[in-house]
Amino acid sequence: MSLLSWTVEAQAQLETAAHLAKLLDSPAQVNEPDDVRLVGRASRCAGEVQVKQLGMWRYVINTAHNLEEVTALCERLDCGFAVGMTMSRSGLVSDDWEIKRDCAQAGSPLRECLSFSVITFSQKGLFRELKCSDSVRLLNGSSLCSGRLEVKSNQSWSSVCETDFDQQDAEVVCRQLGCGPPSVLQGALYGEVEAPVWSKEFQCGGHESALLDCRSSGSARNSCSPGKAVGLTCSDPVRLVGGASRCSGTLEVNYLRQWSPVDVSDWSLKGAASVCAHLDCGSAVSVRRTKATGFYPLTVRSDCVKSGSALRTCTTFMSSSSMIKLNCTDSVRLLNGSSLCSGRLEVKSDQSWSSVCEADFDQQDAEVVCRELGCGPPSVLQGALYGEVEAPVWSKEFQCGGHESALLDCRSSGSARNSCSPGKAVGLTCSEPVRLVGGAHRCAGTLKVKHLGEWRPVDVSDWTLEEAAVVCEQLDCGLAVSVGHRVESSDLPVWVMRPDCVQVGSSLRDCATSNDSSSIVNITCSDLLVQPVISLSSNDGVSEAQQQGFRVSRSSNFTISCFIQPQYPGGSFQLTFNKAYKYTQAAVNHSAHFLFPAAEPAHQGNYSCVYHVHVFFHNVSSESRLLSVVVSDHTGLTVRVILLPLILLLENIVLYFCCKEEAEVQQTGAH
Missing domain, CATH: 3.10.250.10 (SRCR-like domain)
Structure with missing residues (x-):
């Protein structure tokens, strides 16, 4: 910057500071009524924005307002709606105003929306030029391009009767407002007629630049039937x-x-x-x-x-x-789902969208649709999952091979279907292509999302555990334990995701914006540990029955061992018994052994090993499968084993003597 430029800029900033001090010393004057005007054009409803404060008119410099926000200025001027903004350059001035965003639109007094601007020499004279719609406006609509039509004449706004307005008139209004062609023209769509009512019929040719440039009928109308106010929706250009x-x-x-x-x-x-x-x-x-x-x-x-x-x-x-x-997509869409990859399927043909009957759609067809939408493979295919069939209904059965790039590239059956049973509309959910890589477990590592066939890391500098929890939930990995960032040596193609987009139940893919960055996110979820292994050993051997579990002898000793694959050092094992009793040991070489010196019936039940370890500043755990133990009474079995042969021996001896005595009696009788 040259010395002259620096001097001029410094002088301008000194003047700005002096004027700001004057404002602060004069609080009573700041409360004078608002004044705003547009200057420099033929109409009072177009030109550069100026605001009067402390008895002086000053320009409003270039600020990033949109048409919806600056329409508040047009309304203050009774000039309809904002239809355009540009930047203009006027002569150098020493001080200018900025209007705070969203302030004027909220209906606050304009003086409360002003802030004093300190700008550089190169920015001097760069002002906001505004154009308002002068004589037409649309009220009560969802945007500046929809609403109930009113026309201004003789400083008064009038409703327009539907019978005095047609499609060509609507084309002129939409053009005058800077909108696209009219898409809806219907009486009372945005409210009833309000007095006064425009008294003559418009007769536009459709080419005019403003509605009041059109010819009108000679006869005047005194009233308009209820529900006949012009309701107009112009398309978004x-x-x-x-x-x-x-x-x-x-x-x-x-x-x-x-x-x-x-x-x-x-x-x-x-x-x-x-x-x-x-x-x-x-x-x-x-x-x-x-x-x-x-x-x-x-x-x-x-x-x-x-x-x-x-x-x-x-x-x-x-x-x-x-x-x-x-x-x-040209010809398929999913409606009423929780993301762009789920919903009720509709297909477009001949400019019309049709529902698809479940009987005409199978898994291979679903694979094609998910691929066409840029989603992962289909995970759920179920009729009426996202609503009932709506007319019209697709008339033929799809016969995809599964490899096609678009559903309408598939073959279809020759016969046509005339109807579809209620509850049989195709409901489809495609999977979410998300994963954590580079960690010791699938539930920890660098977050990557697949979009359009490409896996990319994610850069989310302002994510918290709340957003990370969405990832852990989708991976079925429990709760979010930590979220951090890693800086690479150079920029990588990444997906950027705003935290306000990522919510529980939402799709990460839907929130992805392509960018380059050297910062990528790492996430750790609570279920990041492998499952421990539980086993049992005994001094008298162990048998396992399919239904009864592991069987050990009463009074024998047995040991339950816990083991986990090496991931993190230290930690402890907790042996739980019937979800009530708990025994804890430190993990040594990633294992622990719990000895029971004499098995008793009270030891029967279900055991599990729970491994606890402190990593990433959080306590995490993982539980083994259940192990069932049955204690058998071998003492009673031994008694039965000894007594049973003795009893059989005595029975045989008695039987022998009985038979012998009977034989002797028979022999004596014979003699």
């Missing part, structure tokens, strides 16, 4: 260009009647899905930022899009060196 189909390519918005690429710094698939739905293109498959060449795109605030506002409404006139490339 959005498109995808340069791709293989109308459902893929560079995202562009028609802004100030000119198509321009847009940049969304932290957009994920979940945010991009709204654009795909708007274009009637099915599900979002990929979204990525690329370098812009030869032009400077507009910027879209992602938090504005998430709130349901139209993309154009969220656009700010801020230059960017990046643009968005988006890919949506």
Whole structure:
């Protein structure tokens, strides 16, 4: 910077500081009424924004407001809605205002929304130029491009009767508001007629730039039937260009009647899905930022899009060196699911979406759909899982081989189906491609997510255990124990995920935004230990029965051993008996041995080994399978073994003498 430039800038900042001190010394003056105006254009509803404070008019410098926010300024001027913002450069001035974002929109007095700006010499004279809609506005709609139509004439806003308004008139209004062509025109869609009512019929040709430029009927109307106020919805002027189909390519918005690429710094698939739905293109498959060449795109605030506002409404006139490339599916989508990879299946053909009957769809068909959506393999295929069949219904059976890249590439049956039983709509859930790698166990390591066939690490600098818990849950790994970051020597292709997107039950893939980074996240879940092994040994041998478990002799000694594969040093084993009694020993060489010197019936029951160890500043544990022990009474068995032969011997002796005596008697009688 030259000495002259530095001197001029320093002088400007000194003037700014002096004026700020004056403001602080004059608190009573700050409370004077708001004053705002647009200057430099032929209409009072267009020009550079100026605010009057302390009796002086000052420009509002360039701040990143979108149309929805600055519409509050148009409303203060009774000028309808904001239809465009640009930047203009005026002569050098010494001090300017910034308007705090979201403040004026919330209805606060404008003086409370002002902040004094200290800007550099190179920024001097760069101001916000605003254009309002002058004489038309849409009220009670979901965006600046929808609502109940009102027209301004003679400083008064009037409702418009539906019978005095047609499709060509609607085309003019949508164009005047900077929106896309009309998509819905229906009476009372956004409220009833309110007095006064526009008194003549509009007769537009459709080419006019403003509604009041159109011809009107000669006769006047005095009243309008209830429920006949014009309700109008204009489409969001959005498109995808340069791709293989109308459902893929560079995202562009028609802004100030000119198509321009847009940049969304932290957009994920979940945010991009709204654009795909708007274009009637099915599900979002990929979204990525690329370098812009030869032009400077507009910027879209992602938090504005998430709130349901139209993309154009969220656009700010801020230059960017990046643009968005988006890919949506052409002909399949999943509705009512918890993520973009789950829901009720619909197929598009001849510009119409159709439900699919469960009887016409199988596992191989599901594999094709999940691949087409960029998801993992199918994990659940069940009728009516995400709602009932809705008309129309796809009329033929799919016969996929499983290798096709799109469902409509598959063969189909020749016969047509006319109906589908209730509860038989295809409900499909594709798996979540997530894993932890590089750790001692599948529940610990670097987080990686597979998207579009590519495994990438994840960079999430502001994640907490709450977001990490989503990963542990999806991997069936218990609770999150720790979340940290590792810095690589150079940047890697990574997925970036905002924490407000990642929630329990949500899909990590839906939250992924492509980027390059040297920081990657490591997660440890509670179930990071392998399962311990439990075994039993006894001095008299051990037998195991299928139903009764391990059998040991009464009064014999037996030992229950616990062992775990080496992962972490130290730790302890806790032997639990019937979930009540617990015995603890330190782990020596990753094992522990619990001796029972004399087996008793009280020792019968179920045993398990629980390994405890302190790692990553947390206590974690893992439990073995159950081992069942039965104690048998061998003393009684010994008595029976000895007495039984003696009894048999005595019986034989008695029987011998009885038989002998009988024989002698018979012999004596014969003589």
